[in-house]
Amino acid sequence: MAPAVKVYGWAVVSPFVARAVLCLEEAGVEYELVPLSREAGDHRLPDFLARKNPFGQVPVLQEADDDLTLFESRAIARHVLRKHKPELLTGDGSPGSAAMVDVWLEVEAQQHHPLAAAIVMQCIVSPLTGRAVDQAAVDEDVRKLGKVFDVYEARLSASRYLAGDSVSLADLSHFPLMRYFMETEHAALVEERPCVRAWWEELRARPAARRVAELMPPDFGLGKKADQ
Template identity: 65%
Template sequence: MVDVWLEVEAHQLHPAAGAIVMQYLITPLIGGEQDQAIVDENASKLRAMFEIYEARLSWSRYLADDIVSAADLSHFPLMRYFMATEYAAMVEALPHVRAWCEDLAAWPAARKVAEVMPLDFGLSKKDEK
């Protein structure tokens, strides 16, 4: 089951959430303009994906079972950035997905990783130099 969720993250969730992160967080930092068509297309895909996650997490604390696994942890880096966009509301609306994200973010290792993952991708520090 771990392998299945790793594949789902890599080939379904990551491309869609990554596109939104790119449009909302990265594009403005590099002086670009957000492409709303890209955002809309990927938001639609994500809504469907998050419903699948909600169904799975409604009967299991984590994706592969009741024990955290690589399937869950592989989601953390992208979800950290995704949750900084206005589309985090999609996750907030789903109680099991929201609890899962909060649980992952509370792990000591995840907090350490988050410390080296600034929401500005370190770009504002480069501007200061």
């Protein structure tokens, strides 16, 4: 019998698709990853826009049992954990603990993600797709991300994880993009900060993270194309 949960995304998963898949893996939910072709424009087909995501983006999660279709990776992540593993959203269950998870989820989305994503695009994707690297932009983003990681270092010197002493979605949400960022020459931003380094090593060693990493080749699956 087919899994009741389907995730639509690229065969080589993007950080956004990986966020949804990671939460399903952490929650032990059986799912099917339905691969789409970016090159064929599967995400722009009328049926996809009408039935899955009107903005033509991935991931999309469908639950047959509840006749539910969701898009936006952070919304999918929250839904999966709220339904199957709520402690990853609430910490110790107190309102304050849940609020701290929310705070660091916002930090990931607003402070960490824009800078780390820009660096990954410039340092990994641009060379593989034949585009010039804007080194001045990279240098500025590295400088800014270093300051963000200084805040993380201070936080992680006081608690094992970002939202407290137990892992939460606030930590897990960092994994997909960090998996690629750590393949760039700027991984030293993490390595030279001992608390951030220990946090990252523990995060990537989680069984669910290891399984998801197998779907995320360091070259985004673009290496073969770049060599052709």
